[in-house]
Amino acid sequence: MFEAKFQTFTDSSDRAAVAKRVAALRAELKKRGLDGLVIPHADRQQNEYLPACEERLAWLAAFTGSAGRAIVLADKAALFVDGRYTLQAAEQTDTAVFEVVLISDMTSEAWLEKNASEGAKIGYDPWLFRTSDVEALTRSCASAGASLVACDSDPVETIWTDRPEPPLGQVALHPVEYSGEAAEAKLARVRAEVAKARADALVVSNPTAVAWAFNIRGADVTHTPLALSFAIVPAEGRPSLFVDGRKLSNQVRDELERLADVRAMDALPAALTDLGYKKQTVRLDNASAADAIARMIRDAGGKIVNAADPITLMKAVKNATEISGSMTAHRRDGAAVANFLAWFDREAPRGKLTEIECVAALESFRRDTGLLKDVSFPTISGSGPNGAIVHYRVTEESNRRIAPGELFLLDSGAQYLDGTTDITRTMTVGAPTDEMRDRFTRVLKGHIGIARAIFPDDASGSQLDTFARQHLWSAGLDYNHGTGHGVGSYLSVHEGPASISKVNTVPLKRGMILSNEPGYYKTGAYGIRIENLVLVVEAPKVEGAEKPLNCFETITLAPIDQRLVLPSLLTAEESAWFDAYHARVRAEIGPLVEGQTAEWLENATAPLGS
Known part of the structure; x- marks a missing residue:
């Protein structure tokens, strides 16, 4: 089907x-x-x-x-x-x-x-x-x-004698109607940062940074629209873009040559060595620059400054166009997910659905939008004990039927020209156990804790991470992954530099999009994760506040399975958030679905306990 x-x-x-x-x-x-x-x-x-x-x-x-x-x-x-x-x-x-x-x-x-x-x-x-x-x-x-x-x-x-050939995905221009800023303006901002750092040039080794700066997308990497490429951006003068010319149409090449000297990938070593011969000070990003790059520049006499690529933060802080596009993408994606969830609730109780069928069904509902470019990562479709494998990938060998009495965890995402999505929902098939409901509600409380957080403008994800874990910790439980990662704009679903985790100290800036995804995993039994994407925005004014405050606006729109919630474990504020979220899902997704899904959505988003 x-x-x-x-x-x-x-x-x-x-x-x-x-x-x-x-x-x-x-x-x-x-x-x-x-x-x-x-x-x-x-x-x-x-x-x-x-x-x-x-x-x-x-x-x-x-x-x-x-x-x-x-x-x-x-x-x-x-x-x-x-x-x-x-x-x-x-x-x-x-x-x-x-x-x-x-x-x-x-x-x-x-x-x-x-x-x-x-x-x-x-x-x-x-x-x-x-x-x-x-x-x-x-x-x-x-x-x-x-x-x-x-x-x-x-x-x-x-x-490795049968090693596959390198990819030759075609490079496409990413229009300003989606990027929100012309490549010329972006490169000017980058050059200004290079000069400010008193460097002569920046070597851009991360292809997501190249894609953002030059407003291009590619097809070399699975599920992420990247062209494998490098760039050198001098403080003064034209940048150089290194990419396999076979990936460029005449139109794309002409546009890129307006911005930079377009050179073959095998010209990069000579260009790096030339920076060294000229005794230039070159900025490299510790997080992505290969040791070979630094060695070539240093051995030829250049000076290396190790510092974060300034593009990383520029890219992470979305502009108004990217934010608007992401909102649109999430409404579209939420309707596709709702179609899937309604279908799943009809079919799963029969005991015949498999993990692979669910992956195919959700992808099909997304393709029905007519705008899906790709999934943003391999879908995690785990029933029962497979749900406890945090990054489980179903194969024909591991594929299992979803049986009544089990939990089913589905973590998926989509790539659209106007935005990248990532959502996890955990569903029950039949009646859940009391333990399942307890664990799910503790995860939900942590999710709501992040969603409702108000924090200073310079706060980092490490300062918020405990909000998501505290209700699990109080029961002697935890999860062994971060609480949230950055998300790109029709780019990588896992984007730096900020995240919500125990160790990340990068300040959360307005315009960043991150995931909010606490979980719990009982090995050999089941897994639970609830994931929405959130946007960092200015918090409502607080009387007497002595510093600027931020908060999160949830942008993912799809029901959370109420059958797994223990209302008695929620505070009044948490219950109010849950009902308000579902009311918003119903208002924004309702007009985009019809028939059986529309009826299902009304029930799935009804006030808790009604």
Whole structure:
């Protein structure tokens, strides 16, 4: 009945091949005089989602998560993951070859310090690591009496004989009607920041920053409209844009050449070296610039200034056009999600729906808008125990039926020209247990705590994170991921520099869009997450306030399953927020749906307890 066109359900990893491939890698390392290798989940630009040709961890270790690192030594190997992927990594890789290590228990640097032999030479590809990563690894090797060695070429690529070709997605211009600001004006702002920092040039290594600054989008990276590219923006003069010319139509090339010197990707090393020969001071972003970039500039005589790319903050603070577009995208997307939820409530009790069918159905409802460009990440569709795997990705092998008495967690998003969406809903099939309702309501209280927060203009996400966890903590519970991440404007669904987490100290600025997604996961049983996107706005005036105040405006619009709520656990203020949110969903989404969905929406958004 439904079909998924933007997602597949085959498991591309090959657990059975892990031992053979690691043995081949060890043989290659021995040839090169190396005793080990550090392999990241990364490409030359530190993208979260990688082209197939850059999925080294998936090929070598059979791990397909979006973050991780492996270390292969002559006699042992380890795969390092964060809390999102603990279960997934153990299920995917060959644990007879790779020890799976949770980085909160031991970092890769600490493991290397403990396990590297004295005198060992540990290799790394300088194009795949940031300078800060290299510095940390160098210290670990030194503590073990070993040394870190930069490889001239990637050893994994040498043995990866059937490696896919690099992508050639076409570059498209992103019109001002969606971007809200001409590329000329953006580049002028960037040049001003470079000059203000007393630098001669900025190397833009993050393709999302290139996309924003030049008002372009591409098709090189799965689910994120990026063109793999670099740029150099001088304080004075024309920028240089480095991109494969085969991706440019004549129209796009002509437009870009108005703004910059358009050069081939293989011209980048010479351009970086030239900056060094000219003794220029070059600004690099620690978060995305490859160590190879810094080495080329420094070795040629240039000076490196490590600082955040100014584009990162510019991009994160949405302008009026981007905000308006996001609101429109979320109303459209909310109607598609409502169509899905109404369909799910009709079909799920029969006990025949599968996780894959739900992914395909939701994507189909989004495609029915006629404006869907892609999903913004692989949909997380987890029933029962699969819902407890935080970043679960359903495959044909793992696909299970959604049975009565289970919870079903669906985390999904869409890419539209006017905005990027990300929403999670947890639904019950049949009657939930008292424990499920208790846990869901505690997560909901945390979600409402973030949604209702009022905070100083210079507050950061780390100061708000506790608002989401306190009701779980009071019951001895928690979740092992951040509470919220930034979201781009028809760009990356995970965008810096700000987030709501225990560790992020970047101030939340008006115009930023972030997620609000506390959760709870009972291994082997069920998962719960409630996610809306929120916009940082000026808070209503407070009598006697001594500093500017901000708050969040929720922009995601879709019902939250009332059957999972214990009203007795909510305060009057929380109940009022819940009812007001549903009244707004009904008012804004109601006119966009019809038939069975319209009737379902009336019931799903009725006042709590009615």
